[in-house]
Amino acid sequence: MNRKQLLTSVLAASLLTTALTACSGDSGGSSSDEVTILYRPGSLSDSAISGAQNAFPDAKIKFIKTADVDTKLGAALRTGKNLPSIVTADPIRYAPTASKFTDVSKNGFTPEVAATYLGWKVDLGRTASGEQLGVPIDVGPLAYYYNADAFEEAGLPTDPDAVGRLVSTWDGYRSLAKKVRADDKFACDDPGLLFYYETWSKGFGFYEKSGDELEPDIDNNIGKTAFDRAMDFQSSGLCANVMAYSNDWNSGLSRGEIVGFLQPPWVGGAGLQTAAKKQSGEWRVATATPDGYAAADGSMLMLPKTSTDPALATKVAIWLTNATNQASGYTKNGLFPSALGAYKSPDLTKPQAFYGDQPAASTLADISEKAPRILKGVDTDAINGIFQQSIRDAATNGDSAEAAYDEALEKAETQFGQ
Template sequence: MRHQLRRAIAATSAVAAAGLVTVACGGDDSADGGKTELTIATFGEFGYEELYAEYERLNPDIDIVPHTTGQGGPHHQAMFTKLGAGSGLEDVVAIEEGHMPEALGKSSRFHDLSEIGPSDVGPDRWLDWKYESGQDKDGKLLGYGTDIGPLAMCYRKDLFEQAGLPSDPEDVKALFETWDSYFEAGDEFIAEVDDVAWFDSSAQIFNAMQNQLDVGYFDRQDNLTIESNPTIRQNWDEVTDAAARGQSAGLVAFSNEWNSGFTQSAFATKTCPAWMLGVIEEQAGEDLAGEWAVTDAFPGGGGNWGGSYLAVPTQSEHPEEAAAFAAWLTEPEQQITAFKAAGAFPSQVEALESPDLLAATNEYFGGAEIGELFAAQAQKVGEAQYKGPGDGKIQENAATPALQSVEQGASPDEGWQQLVQSAKQIAS
């Protein structure tokens, strides 16, 4: 999942091994001249550093104490451990979308932001599907939406030309119109270009397809649907069939080998949420500047991968102040600032209409108008898919390993049974 804007780069760095600092949930109000201390826990790169200083300038009675972990996994593990212990959590905590279902299952441990937050912060601030994904089944609002990861498709223009495929961002759209057309183009590509796969990883493709379904791994009664929803198996068969025909590079996403795959031209296309552009530029390097392109097309119409929320645990000693701080960080103007600082694509309706955002371009991707492109892709995301408790764990700890086992020689049926059994264990 992770995703995670340019924070995905941080996940592969040495600093990623660092754990969260364990602190009390609120600071001593008598410290620093009686100021209220607000702690905030994030991971990777949210683009908030300048904003912390600005908030303190606007609110002289507030001291912001940030705690940042390089990698999302340790961040969330520490957060849920502290949540269970009933102490040690910060006043504001960032929760990545893949871990939000688990947080929603523990909604009693968080404040309802619609009750304690500023009165002028309403649902109309966000895209509908982003706001809805921050609510539990009873409508309690656990998190203010930060960034999102609307999906487009990135590809290597030079490799497409080598295969005799169209390479202009407008001309390639037909290749990425549906999953059938995508896999058909993959067959054409690998028939013409030796030693280059069509995509990086079966799991990356399968997870994108899974997130497009009306009903995911769970229905709204939290029943596991992996055996009752035939579309999940159909997606599995499509992906594993394509891999069997040689379309997958068989790389583990965000591993060292996957990172090297960009420079070694191991694959020609990449599922591309907004934050992935930074990852590609970082890993592919200057030698491939202009060879990577991005188009506002995605098989099946679109989707979202990544993005986070800011929540206020009931442990906070300053819940209203914390909610006001989280609300300010997610205002349109601040979301634009975070986008400029770290590539965190806004989830706010007003921010998505901002000329400042819409004018954004990316020279590495040939001057692509990425602000306008991803704003349009964000509008293509429909109703939020319900994510039951354990949804993210199934994606990360069941589907991904099962698909890797198929890429390493297991039969698709064996991999499917591995997925089903692992999903049942997670859901039980």
Template sequence: MNVSRRSFLLTSGLLGLAGTGALTACGSSGSAGGGGGDGEELAFWIWSGAISEKVVDDVAASVASTVEITPSIIGGDFKQRLTTTLSSGQSVPDITGVKGEDMPSFLAQAEAFLDLNDLGAEDIASSFAAAKYAAATTADGKQIGLPIDLGPTATYYREDQWAQAGLPTDPAAAGQLVATWDGWFQAAKTVKAATGAASIRNSTDVFAVALAQQPETFVTKAGAWAGDGDAVRGAWDLAVRSHTDGVSAALFDATGYNQALAAGTVGGHVGPAWFGLDIASGAPDTSGKWRVTGTPAGPANIGGSFLALTTACRNPQAAFDYIKTLLTPENAAISFTDASVFPATTAAYSLPALTAGQDFYGGQATIDVFGPAAEQLPTVYDDPNNAAIAAPYYTELSNVEGGKDPAAAWTDAVAAAKQVADRAGVQ
């Protein structure tokens, strides 16, 4: 099985989740406007794998006597489909998913969505990981989405390789060793010397995590250019170090990465909870050998998504009650089991579906790592232009691993990114 598309997009700095299928129902056929009323039919747009289909259908069935909810799996570019529909005001869904990487763009179009605070969101805000909830809050306090899931990060490592290298293999002790990026690099070099194995797929994985630990990156909250600032340069230097220290495998293709995992020539990773599925699917015969522990320099988030109500919603209170029920701890746990969606609903972390030991990790209950990380995530400002601005840095890091001088690559990355920022009006 190939590495998932979201892993490919992470490597590209453009995280996304693929959706398949076709539109089966539409919402309002008029302009998005009032958002009032007690309509008996609601259209729900989502992409494949965003949430458990069983939960979606079961909760819809439970309210069928009051309102008919018709879910539609939207294929292709979900953001583009939703943006086009909102702009036209035709066939606008009442309820929609919003991918995490798209939320900054939709925050800039907040007038197209209902403020969920008017429907009771403030009463359940504490149910969710605080940083992820805040990612759907506008500057003036409007809440346009409830978080479905998130991607708290961790350090993945092969227990057998760490033992061979003479390093502590217990997750708690390993966590102390890699509590800083310097500690992680030292451990990775020790493993490389003892086993020949790399500890990261490629340098862009380090870059992504280090960026996600920063409160601001390419554009500040004030709207200023910061692509050559300390936050971005610090993440870049760590990424380049993974190459110069020889602990990156410099693999950018799914097939090569899976082969390296299976062969044991890659025995580690630093990345989000969902990435463990890619490791498990790419190298199933390594089951039992992997462990996870904390992220160097503290937790970060990569990925996740939201549920929102458009201003065309024909029955806002019924729609809000529906999405709220989709995200209860019990239903979030079902989505974790059925769709491998790591819940943003923190009370789910104490339920058996998440607390059980996992065979792939030698019986380790990985929630002991990912749960605290999710609850301690930093609040990060993600500007709508960040994804486009970031792309040249990812390109140049791959060039560095192909032999380009890091200093020249940095200069070229900044120059290209500044052009993107200038075209977007970032000063």
């Protein structure tokens, strides 16, 4: 799952619930030995897709690739027709319709199996009443990527541990960014993401627990502090004010103007290593981020209730996400594993030439294991997106931090508050 997918606007829970509760049928019309997997491009490893049929010779495995999984899944749930056996989705988004999905913990995803994945990732697939609706796929450990040659020219340390110590506090990161800026370069790309990532490091997703339920918690000191810090970077000219993967971002990397940024690992393959191809060997990955470790939650495999044997579908989901397939998914598809066994795989422990022979994936594994679980609700990403956009807009309209925050807060509370 790439960053664009992560930031895609989610369906409003009330609309989703209304639409899906109109459906009473659970059958997708498939036979019990037919397992159909609906997935987004890049959300499953190539090895998982190519090897599934051989792994389950007595089943009929069919993969359906689409960029618009949620629309197709929503339509199938409404009509009860063409339901996939397995789908790449976000259990939090579909929590209001949990009864439409299989509890995999009762069909083979035992505590022993669950223990082979990151604990916080497993927890994100569990409902308040204890049903396990998701089998983990990838996660997005947040790291600091930087060009060591550019840092040396700016009089900064180049060793990942030393850079990590600098970036581990906001004051340290600001000092680093100022030195890089003195060379007419940037150690930050998108100030909106600084806000997003700060909330991640606190496990904050604009919700709070109220008994067994989650309620919106939009005007919170964690979010306000994160917003002010991001606005400080933006208003001080320390960020390039470009979004990852945009043409301006690619150009900035290619020209050597953007020499550092905070990002999850999916920035590597088609992003950084493509845009900065000529800088191979100069880049490094630092372990720490300001105020703590952080990771995006990534995707999961969910099992809509169909006529497919749920125990078989659960076995297939577990196999698709095993340590071997997830390790391969990182090296070939940029999906960072949630399966703990993958972290010891040669695919993740080997030196990487682009990062100056640094075993960068081991750094990302350490972050993944130390990151907190984000307390997310159905509208977390949409709320976050409002505040991010306000920060980006302030870069062009000149709004103060106070005005930009107040505008974003009013919009978020109008749309998602209670």
